Amino acid sequence: MSEKPASRNNGSNTYDVAVLGGGSFGTAMAKVLGENGHAVHFWMRDEGQAEEIRSTRINHRYMPGVTLEGDIRPTTDLAEAVGKAEIVLVAIPSKAFRAVIREHSTEFFDGQIVVSLTKGIEEHGFKLMSEILIEELPRCRSGVLSGPNLAAEIVNRELTATVIAAKDPEVRRTVQELLGCEYFRVYANVDVYGVELAGALKNIYAIVAGLASALNMGENARAMLITRGLAEMSRFAVSLGANPMTFMGLAGVGDLIATCTSSKSRNFRVGYAIGKGKKLDEAVQELGQVAEGIYTLKLVREKSEAIGIYMPLVRGLYEILYEGASINAVISSLMMAVQNSDVEFILPRTIAQ
Numbered sequence: 001m002s003e004k005p006a007s008r009n010n011g012s013n014t015y016d017v018a019v020l021g022g023g024s025f026g027t028a029m030a031k032v033l034g035e036n037g038h039a040v041h042f043w044m045r046d047e048g049q050a051e052e053i054r055s056t057r058i059n060h061r062y063m064p065g066v067t068l069e070g071d072i073r074p075t076t077d078l079a080e081a082v083g084k085a086e087i088v089l090v091a092i093p094s095k096a097f098r099a100v101i102r103e104h105s106t107e108f109f110d111g112q113i114v115v116s117l118t119k120g121i122e123e124h125g126f127k128l129m130s131e132i133l134i135e136e137l138p139r140c141r142s143g144v145l146s147g148p149n150l151a152a153e154i155v156n157r158e159l160t161a162t163v164i165a166a167k168d169p170e171v172r173r174t175v176q177e178l179l180g181c182e183y184f185r186v187y188a189n190v191d192v193y194g195v196e197l198a199g200a201l202k203n204i205y206a207i208v209a210g211l212a213s214a215l216n217m218g219e220n221a222r223a224m225l226i227t228r229g230l231a232e233m234s235r236f237a238v239s240l241g242a243n244p245m246t247f248m249g250l251a252g253v254g255d256l257i258a259t260c261t262s263s264k265s266r267n268f269r270v271g272y273a274i275g276k277g278k279k280l281d282e283a284v285q286e287l288g289q290v291a292e293g294i295y296t297l298k299l300v301r302e303k304s305e306a307i308g309i310y311m312p313l314v315r316g317l318y319e320i321l322y323e324g325a326s327i328n329a330v331i332s333s334l335m336m337a338v339q340n341s342d343v344e345f346i347l348p349r350t351i352a353q
């Protein structure tokens with residue numbers, strides 16, 4: 001662990017913050033931080049991209065046309081970015097998250113606040129990003145940011161709310177202070193596992209919603225998918241220890257609505273492309289950005305079968321994406337399945353059965 005930098009927060013409420021990951025969401029958060037007056041050590045692996053942002057203040061590949069205001073310092077030196085920061089926000093896709101943190105774990109210092117912005121699950125062991133942070137950086141204080149936060153809207157200063165989940169109240173308070181502004185509100189929650197799992201799970205249902213939209217299904221169908229998706233994800237998460245009420249909040253139903261109703265969601269777009277007849281590989285290739293849901297789907301299907309949780313939408317989407325099942329056959333089997341109770345995941349067992 002390295003030494004703690006001197007705080008620049010001498011009553012001015014501005015901090016040195018590192019943002020790790022130069023994609024759409026890292027850029028959106030760097031923009032909010034820069035506008036809020038913080039010094040932003042913006043780490044990305046590509047020197048060409050860092051140089052371009054330094055000279056034009058625009059991340060042309062991920063956020064064309066969006067100018068980053070304020071004290072933004074793009075860098076490819078992660079040790080320098082983390083070493084100078086009081087708070088670190090990590091927006092690296094789940095597939096690379098642990099490798100990046102592990103490789104640089106000695107650069108972090110005791111008590112440093114490290115917050116995951118990533119909505120995914122690690123392939124081996126079903127670990128969430130906050131669990132990886134605890135394992136790799138046991139002496140840091142961790143948290144998770146999740147909610148209906150389409151990067152493409154945040155960069156246009158469109159009104160947005162999010163959730164900071166952390167056990168440590170100072171982490172929650174600091175992140176609220178750091179990011180909150182006239183267009184970005186930060187709510188707090190202590191259910192780290194629930195908030196984080198909600199963010200990862202909703203990506204699956206965004207793919208389903210994109211698929212339904214491509215098939216010109218109506219609003220009734222969309223409402224059915226969103227609500228049954230919510231039931232399914234809540235049932236699964238609660239069985240793993242999450243608080244069911246978290247799913248009624250911004251990180252649960254909030255994010256589900258945003259991503260299941262908008263083509264600004266990359267997961268929705270992948271589903272849409274598949275609904276229009278594209279192969280999964282083609283859809284991902286065309287997107288050119290991360291769609292975490294396609295990986296989360298595999299892991300959640302496997303886990304739900306292992307622990308015996310009924311997730312028909314997960315199973316149906318898996319059959320379409322990975323087993324070549326016809327979309328119509330899956331829809332008809334879903335519609336003809338046994339008709340269950342509504343909101344069974346919060347009903348007493350006798351009524352739910």
Ligand SMILES: NC(=O)C1=CN([C@@H]2O[C@H](COP(=O)(O)OP(=O)(O)OC[C@H]3O[C@@H](n4cnc5c(N)ncnc54)[C@H](O)[C@@H]3O)[C@@H](O)[C@H]2O)C=CC1
Nearest residue numbers: 022023024025026045091093096118119149150151289290
């Ligand atoms: N874009 C959005 O609206 C939101 C995204 N998120 C989450 O943020 C995470 C990151 O997503 P985006 O920034 O949107 O993805 P993106 O696809 O726009 O960018 C991914 C970034 O990660 C970088 N990257 C990939 N592998 C890397 C590695 N091994 N080392 C260093 N950098 C690496 C890429 O170079 C790229 O800069 C995802 O888990 C996503 O679910 C969360 C909320 C909103």
Ligand SMILES: O=C(CO)COP(=O)(O)O
Nearest residue numbers: 147148149150265266267
């Ligand atoms: O999580 C998101 C918005 O809250 C972004 O969703 P996509 O990754 O599907 O674009």
